[in-house]
Amino acid sequence: MYLDFVESGTNDGIISYFDGTTARDIFTTAQPIRVIGVSEDGLFLRSFDGSNLATLIGLSRDGVATNLNPDGFALETTAVVDDKLWVFTEQGIFSYDVAGTETIVEADYAGCACGEFIAAPVLTEDYIFYPLGDAFQVRRRTGDLVASSILSSAEALVESNGVMFGVSQEVLKAFNLTDLVENDLNRNNEFVEIERVTKTTSGIVFFADDEDGVLRELYGTDGTVAGTRYLAVDAPSSIFDRLIEPYESGRNDAGVFVFTGFQDDGEQYQLYATDGTLNGTLAIADPFPVTNLRTFKVRAVDRLSDGSIATEIMDGRTDMDTSLIYNIQLDGAAPSATLVASLETDFAV
Structure with a gap:
């Protein structure tokens, strides 16, 4: 496993590899540093120079360090998928390999214009979902744009069984990753308070009050209107009216x-x-x-x-x-x- 720490009495950042018995230093820099991702080719590191900008470094398995962004980034979030570091910044969306090869996914990325109440970017096996304004864009990993302005107002994204669900307290939408079609599962405002959304083998389950806001009940959905239903259990229908933290x-x-x-x-x-x-x-x-x-x-x-x-x-x-x-x-x-x-x-x- 890889460890990151600051050397005692200095500001030097150190990356070490621990093989289960001993630790071996493999990289040192004059600033604090941490591991933000691991790929087959090496590590992705982030150093801290005291400014609001982040410096990203690719460190190969043989110890060669490459500065991925010499000018620094005001990072929103990062993710490592398919041995590449995906970077979401105000300057754009980029991906890098450890050697420093840059791919511009989207230039001049505006990010989220609606404050904190929207989900962070999510990468699936084939697609990347990221906020733009109060909705989401979808691109293939290759960078091709697939859909715009979907899953609007979602505060969380949950992928399950080939469907990306966008959820907030009163929002329940589903984007099918096969036919690339969006369904609004709460278009009749049946659910007024959605909580505890959880992946299952058939889609997701969630607790919700009904349209009168008086009961807390369990529902499941496979991402279709017809497949969104109340899940009866061996108990009165109002069983979750006084729900313990589930x-x-x-x-x-x-x-x-x-x-x-x-x-x-x-x-x-x-x-x-x-x-x-x-x-x-x-x-x-x-x-x-x-x-x-x-x-x-x-x-x-x-x-x-x-x-x-x-x-x-x-x-x-x-x-x-x-x-x-x-x-x-x-x-x-x-x-x-x-x-x-x-x-x-x-x-x-």
Whole structure:
């Protein structure tokens, strides 16, 4: 792994490589520096000279450093994709390889004209989405413009299952990455407060109040109007009216959302799982009495080799925290969840 730090007693920036046993310095400069990306050919670095401008450096595997932007940039954001550093600045959108070859994607990039309430640029396998005004432009990685003025007013972009979703509290739009068509999924203003948008195998799931603003319910969508629907669970329709923060795993490799909510007017606490489909949404185990508002926390969700899903849920109802391991089967007509292990842990809720 690569480490970046400032040498004690100096202002020198140092890049080191740690091989699991020892650390070896591979680059030193007179200013603080940090690693902002790694490619097959080397590293991308950013140095800090005390000004508002950022200097970008490509460092090859054999230790050759190349200044990528001698004049400096007022950076908005960067991303490394396909071994190139993509740079979004007021001067334009550029990409660089480690050797310093520059590609101008868009000159005189105006950036976002609507302040902080719009999503940052997102790069997918084939496309790049970036804000321009209060909407987004889409280009292929080659630089060709694909679409303009889409996903307007989106504060977050979420890619799932071949669709880029643009979301804010009252905005729910979807741009299909195959046919390059945009759908407005909230054109009738059905949802007035959208929260906790999460990727699943079928698209996304989200919590929302209805058009009267009185219920918090779970919905799923595949990016089409017809495929946007309320996901019924084994509970009253108003189950999320007093929703506990729906903890989501920091590690989720299964495309399944595991979350928590109240039942019975806040007297019981329930665990749920969904893959974003009607059949794939279920309550896990029996409801628990509410003894602590942070009693349960989802730690991980993983898909196993047999296709089933395992989730680790931390149970903090006792003096010693316990990790509950459930095997969840969402495929087929009869989804199920089975407790397979209960392990004492020392993690704090």
